[in-house]
Amino acid sequence: MGLPLDAAVGRERAPGSVRVFVVDSHELVREGLRDFLEGEGLEVVGECWSAAEASRRIVEAGADVVVLDGPLPDGTGIEVCRYVRSVDSDLQCLMMTSYVDDEVLRSVVLAGAAGYVLRQVRGHHLARAIRRAATGESLLGTEVVERARAWFVNATADPGFGSLTGAEREVLARIGKGLSDRQISEALGLAETRVRGLVSTLLVKLGFGGGSGPAVGRPTDALP
Missing domain, CATH: 3.40.50.2300 (Response regulator)
Structure with missing residues (x-):
């Protein structure tokens, strides 16, 4: 892609x-x-x-x-x-x-x-x-960013997300530190295509993709 x-x-x-x-x-x-x-x-x-x-x-x-x-x-x-x-x-x-x-x-x-x-x-x-x-x-705001990143880091140890694999938890922990896909790829020694695949899976498992959870910007909303 x-x-x-x-x-x-x-x-x-x-x-x-x-x-x-x-x-x-x-x-x-x-x-x-x-x-x-x-x-x-x-x-x-x-x-x-x-x-x-x-x-x-x-x-x-x-x-x-x-x-x-x-x-x-x-x-x-x-x-x-x-x-x-x-x-x-x-x-x-x-x-x-x-x-x-x-x-x-x-x-x-x-x-x-x-x-x-x-x-x-x-x-x-x-x-x-x-x-x-x-x-x-x-x-x-800085507080908003820090709170969201802390949530990602905490999710790596949350039993409620027991379906996450070890690799997915590694990626999520680094997302919580604000790393890009390229930076995660370099940090973990993984191909970036592999990192992107893990991110896609994480989105679904955490409720951000595949129609799960509240989507950002629903298609049926009015124009600005």
Whole structure:
């Protein structure tokens, strides 16, 4: 899936411009976001509906920020975010959601995203969030990130997650430390494709993938 980790990222553009890629399973949502963002002076460099296509095209497009739905027909926004940020750590992601609770916040931290945007957010707040993310600013409070990461670390020793394998627990513990898939691959001496497979399995077992648990950004929600 996607590009090799040493893929070149082209970002030659006018000073101050922000390039945005939109990933959502609904065409009308993508079109609505494109029209709005371009009206706000942001450059939309691409859009798509699937995890596989997103993983291939986002880095090729030289995007600065990805506005990303959670559930996708062939995967999750979490997996896409973790993958593209392993290829290009300067690329930032914002997850779309219709509500916020601890599980949603864990999803955002698990993805390695800069933050989240509510689907009902006012337009100028969305544009401002994208511009803030493009500078590398985290839109999540330190306490939120630390609490979510502590949850991942504690889950590795929780008997309630007894179905986790040893390798999955190793990966989860490092996710709790904020490592990317590439960093986990290097730390554990595993192929990155293997790490991504373990992450995909973890998402399902922990309730973040495969339709389990509250998804980040449900497809039926209204446009912002």
